[in-house]
Amino acid sequence: MTEKKLGFIGVGNMGGAIVKALLNSKVVLPENIWCSSRTSGKVKKIQEDFPIHAAATNEELVENSDIIFMGVKPQDFFSVLEPLSSLIAQEKIVVSMAAGIPISDIKKVLQNHPRVVRIMPNTPIEVCKAVVGYCPDKQDAGTDAAMTSILQPLGYVVQVSEGDQFQALTVACGSGTGFVFELLQYWQEWLEGYGFDKDVARNMAVQTFLGAAHLAERQEQHPLDLLQSRVVSKKGVTHAGLESMRELEIERALRISFEKAVLRDSELGRK
Ligand SMILES: NC(=O)c1ccc[n+]([C@@H]2O[C@H](COP(=O)([O-])OP(=O)(O)OC[C@H]3O[C@@H](n4cnc5c(N)ncnc54)[C@H](OP(=O)(O)O)[C@@H]3O)[C@@H](O)[C@H]2O)c1
Structure with a gap:
């Protein structure tokens, strides 16, 4: 204390x-x-x-x-x-x-x-x-x-350190929870579309994120792609979904969004 x-x-x-x-x-x-x-x-x-x-x-x-x-x-x-x-x-x-x-x-x-x-x-x-x-x-x-x-x-x-690193942390972690909540809402809404009750859909989304995060935290000796590979079997369900995510360049979309947030952080600093 x-x-x-x-x-x-x-x-x-x-x-x-x-x-x-x-x-x-x-x-x-x-x-x-x-x-x-x-x-x-x-x-x-x-x-x-x-x-x-x-x-x-x-x-x-x-x-x-x-x-x-x-x-x-x-x-x-x-x-x-x-x-x-x-x-x-x-x-x-x-x-x-x-x-x-x-x-x-x-x-x-x-x-x-x-x-x-x-x-x-x-x-x-x-x-x-x-x-x-x-x-x-x-x-x-x-x-x-x-x-x-x-x-x-x-x-x-x-x-x-101040500068680029601080700005990266501001965006990925400070604003980052805002981005994670955006994804959680997509998850929830998609499940609701299949008839799940709002609260149940919310819990399913939250627990999926929480479960993945806890697993990654507990098994910190394993790189994230190894943990991911345990969900993916060749020509399986996850594989099909991931292939589509990669074709749609979700990573590129996220990077662009992060960079937009970095620009705004710089603007706030100038003001
Ligand atoms: N929100 C986030 O997730 C987050 C994350 C990282 C960093 N930050 C940083 O945290 C800071 C605050 O953001 P926030 O989201 O918490 O803003 P906020 O909810 O709007 O809170 C701002 C506070 O400042 C008070 N205030 C304004 N003028 C004041 C004055 N003259 N004297 C004393 N208090 C005064 C406000 O009082 P009243 O309510 O009475 O107007 C309010 O309590 C920002 O610099 C932001 O960059 C926020």
Whole structure:
């Protein structure tokens, strides 16, 4: 458990999910969490379940926090951070989860040179099954230890360098769950078309993905194509379906979609 005081500016989809995951997994005590939001609703909702502190202002939150998580949208990021700049002392850590905003731009507005860390979580953080990209402004054992103790219980933490790698993780994992949910809906709808009840079709789709993922996790010594080959017999059912998937160039379609998302991430960074 971390003894650090954590502040969350913005507790929407991602900020809120991180707060709840930290509290549910007892990584931090509620009295060590401060939250603020533009309007009070989301903070009050968390307070219904946990006795966290609601900061009346972002300034109050900064004063009371050792580590400040920025959970606002990228387009609001600097208008929220800049007025706080002089209050963020050197010994604090600023954690950005904003898509597209490089550490160098964040450091430019922070007057007292605190440590800056970029993270890129995905929504399964809610159930402590996230992939969390982690990129500190520079290697420092103290920051790494503090951040690892907070992030590790929430899922699989991958240290990545900024630039192409961070962007790839943002798309494949941060946005990736969105793509997986798209596929899950195709699966569900196709089954519904064959008369399965909506809930049953949903469970069949979810359990198929979950089963494959669990198997791959348990048997990590085997490459994915080997696990796949166990489903495929020559001229069999899976073989016929896969052949069609390859003819239709599903992989190419996915790659193009990923690259489109990369372009958008770059655009957000420029704005
Ligand atoms: N959603 C994802 O899957 C995901 C994945 C990876 C990274 N991220 C990143 O996470 C960040 C947040 O995204 P989100 O989807 O969680 O957005 P969101 O649901 O819209 O939440 C944004 C939060 O910021 C608050 N906020 C706005 N202006 C504020 C201000 N001046 N002071 C304090 N709080 C303020 C909002 O308050 P109100 O609700 O009161 O307006 C809300 O609580 C983004 O930078 C995004 O790139 C998101």
